Amino acid sequence: MAASSGALPVVDLAPFFTEDDSGGAARATAAVREACRTHGFFRAVNHGVPAELLARALELSAAFFALPDEEKAKVRPAAGSGAPLPAGYGQQPAHSTDKNEYLVVFDPRLGFNVYPAEPAGFRETVEECHRKLTELGLLIQEILNECMGLPPGFLRGYNDARGFDLMTAKRYFPATEEENVGISAHEDSNCITFIFQDGVGGLEVLKDGDWVPAEPVDGSIIVNIGDVIQVLSNDKFKSATHRVVRKPVHRHSFAFFFNLHGDKWVEPLPEFTAKIGEPPRYRRFLYREYQQLRVRNKTHPPARIEDIVHVSHYAI
């Protein structure tokens, strides 16, 4: 597949942060609808998360990942914390094609998180990011609700528990002569993902058979929709395939997964099926089950690539 220079659509969210927006919010909503239709991805600017906070989080995470392995390995949770996934530090298993290390952070109010003793300020900065990105998730969810033509407040009511949201700080290892996979091509399983990154680059989005680079732009946040929105919309909104290609130097990024609680059922909504005379393309599933299958893909990768579980597992 050819590389492409076509840039991601940019959406200016400023109108959602002013009282008198003279039609700007409607225009931004239309831009989100179009971006979801064409790319499943967009770059958000004026999103309400201070650029200084994003830059500080990236700097502190670089300082953390630069610590010796034995220091990082101490950032592990007590067994049986009850978190949906282990919080804290981890490395991809040696047999994985993905070559990165990461730190998982849940909503700080849940008490699952474990933090390194250094660098100073890490915990405060990461928790502030989590809080601001949760707010952004709630805003984008309102915009998507409008884009999808759902009854006002539908998504807010359906996705009302924040216990499965998680943020990861990641460091990708430098590419070698032999291979450069950072994260292999995938779709995100959740509702809405936010990514911010340092200046190295390497995130790419598949569009019409071409890999479009999601280039680093300071202060901006890359937004994509995940499988839950794809299923609810009965494929009208696509969870775009993306990957990370490693560069010759370490790369740092944060991904925040605005998720769905594991106890929720997921199925195509009547607005996209019965009400418009279209058959559902997925059978209903419990989100927890899908999330577990996805984790198993990572921890116990199947021998055959076709056995990796995607949301098509539930396709009718």
Ligand SMILES: O=C(O)CCC(=O)C(=O)O
């Ligand atoms: O690091 C990135 O830029 C993207 C990470 C990603 O796609 C993921 O964690 O699902």
Ligand SMILES: [Fe+2]
């Ligand atoms: Fe992803």
